[in-house]
Amino acid sequence: MVMPETTGDPVLDTMPRATGMVGSATSSAPPDERAAAVIRIENLDAYYSAFRAVKDVNLAFEARKITALIGPSGCGKSTLLRTINRMNDLVPGARVDGSVLYHGVDLYSKDVDPVEVRRRIGMVFQKANPFPKSIYDNVAFGPRINGYKGNMDELVESSLHRAALWDDVKDKLKQSGLALSGGQQQRLCIARAIATNPDVILMDEPCSALDPRATLQIEELMFELKETYTIVIVTHNMQQAARASDHTVFLSMAEDRAGYVVEEGPTLGIFTNPKSRLTEDYVSGRFG
């Protein structure tokens, strides 16, 4: 199948082609794509005490691609994201049924240390939360506690380079991380996450507190990051999902208030040729 060059949709037409999978609107990938899935979620239910926040999730996140989780408020996108790096462990009463396979290892098995998980699967939060320390110490914090013995200056510099922040801050590494602008703080948080050398970066609505210019900078950064890291991003902003991601997962809330996956597939397909009526309603703004 060949998709027309322009779809007539003003958003999709301005978006750079982020995916090589032009034309396929299905959710089944050919075998070699499946084998390259870094993270595979199988039959996942996530609970907060007795309340089931997310149900029956089966997903695969491909290596070095950007996957967007979209859906209306309250449908469990953040909860799902946080099960991947076991951040939900910190919430009293939170538990999970099913498995999250990272390179084939079930992250919820008994002998897996959540602290190790979070080193390899980094996270960037909704509101930038740099530590009340210097820029240098912010980036160095993760490696230091994980016992990094190499050249810290080089590691800090390369992380800041990769977060597109080095030029802005190279002369003021000792200044407080909190003295930066909102967009810069978020890039500092990205540099901090990168410094522990993860291979997956989870982003929970990273641009929702930023102005449009800073948002665009982060999105451009994501394209560069994609060459090295697998990225999963939760976003409320549909246009952002359409612009920036290769793969999209649409979640919605069922009658029992649990979130579930309605449809997932290559981004272009989800937005131009969704298979489910619900998806079509959401992406065309009829609800959400």
Place this chain on the structure above:
Amino acid sequence: MSSIGSSATATAASVRAGLTGARRHDAWGLVFEALLLASLLLSLAILFVLVADVLAKAAPVFADRGAGFLTSPLSSNPAKAGIVQGLVGTAILAAIVAGLAFPFGLATAIYLEEYAADTKLTRFIQVNVRNLAGVPSVVYGLLGLSVFVAFMDTVDGTGSGRNVVAGGITLAVLVLPIVIITSIEALRAVPNAIREAGYGVGASRWEVTRQLVLPSAAPGILTGTVLALSRALGETAPLLLAGAVLGSFSGLSLSSLFTGSYTALPVIVYDWSRKPQDAFRADAAAAIVVLLLITLAANVIAVLLRNRYERAW
């Protein structure tokens, strides 16, 4: 309707009268406000009168003897009696209280705020701490007398259990709940976003607590501890029960720490206040001045510490 026109002008006049006349009727409001302010100022005035009175009574003692008052030991002669033993005792007690209440109190606060799950045991500990905070200080004296003194009696074989260590432990236990409660509040004030960010890069709970939470909470914790210390140094009743000595006794040296008699500044104030001779009343006032200066200094240090550590980060 023509009636609107005429009632409009009549209304304007009555409206103006209503709005401006209201001022007269608010006299009650002003009287009320004045009464409230007077009550508040009364409390401040009482403080002022108290301090002025004590200073006036103490002045002749300092005028006559100056620093000699601070270096002379207790005596049955009011013209010679001084507070040096009280100062030493209070200093040692301060060290013991700080050394015990701070680590135990901070550790408990960290456990309750950062580690404990919301179980029955946790809630029981919290309720228990709150109750301990409300127990009268004299009851802690009973604890000191029956447990710590008895303990010291057995530890040390020869001398009396009524030593400064038993007194110090008693005071430490007294202010422990205060340290715990103020530390918990300081820990709670640290925004959760900092903890999340720490966990997000793979830090363990102790690493997050030690390297991120405690540095942020330090000003509040230190302030709380200093205030608790200041409270401990002004306490008299527990020490009286736990065996501080009234009247005079000879010297105080480090060797007699576990065996010897001791006293503290507020205990001396109590003793001298009850003596019939007026001259001792003046001595008591002078001792109070020193005691108030110490407590005031502790409060100032607490505020300074808080300001210094709240750097703009």
Place this chain on the structure above:
Amino acid sequence: MAHAAPVLPAGMSLHGSARRRRRESVVRGLFLAASLATILISVFIVAAVLFEAVGFLAQIDLGKLVGIGWFPRRGIFDVATIVLGTLIVTAIAMVIATPIGLASAIYLSEYATPRFRRSVKPILEVLAGIPSVVLGFFALTLLTPALIKPLFADANSFNLAAAGIGVGILSIPLVASVAEDAMRAVPQSLREASYGLGARRITTSLRVVFPAAVSGIVAALILATSRAIGETMVVAVAAGAPQARTINPLDPGGTMTSAMVTLATGSDQVTGNSAAFQSLFFVGLLLFLVTLALNVVGDAFVRRARQRY
């Protein structure tokens, strides 16, 4: 490459460092131990007090608990004497602290500018921080000669009234700060609703804010009462020692608390198993139970006040 089994990159393990995990559990254990120590303290207090108090009650003839006064060294333990003393001192203290404390709280919460509040509140805190023995001295050497005696010529140099006033002064800051917190917690929207209807500040304060904050205000009064009951040194210095039973505040006397101090510091220091020594613990038990009950009730009110908003 098509069906390469997914496998962790070489050298990666999710097991984590055993040393780090061990350190975590040691730290957690230490902190838990410290917390349990606080329970131990309560246990010791209750045990110590109960043990001797029960010994006291077993030892004496219960008839001895009623007598002409509290003279423990003579074997006369009229409990009513010291309880009456506590009641008198506490009543006088609350009569002073309640109006002044509440009025100050209303002013600070509803009328004062932020700058005024910032400058005045620290001074109130200084008042709260004055050692009680100093207030006792003040009551004995200034309040009695300059206030009590001129008004009541036959007042004793040691009297319960001066002690009551002293305890009241100490309690003002507690009433003021808890009540003010309760009133500040009332949402601004309630005040705005009242002003919007044309009410003045006095009406709003008394008929809207005050009732809304009533749980916190009750808590303030209960906690202050408990504190007044537990207050020792003001009474010990200014009211003399417990003696013959009296209800006249101009007489010298003692409270449950000062009785304990007098007993422990008499020239013939009581020790061991004498009834006099054990009476110390008996009184302590009464005191402990009363203040515990008041504090539990007071805390419940504080929590109710916090919950409403």
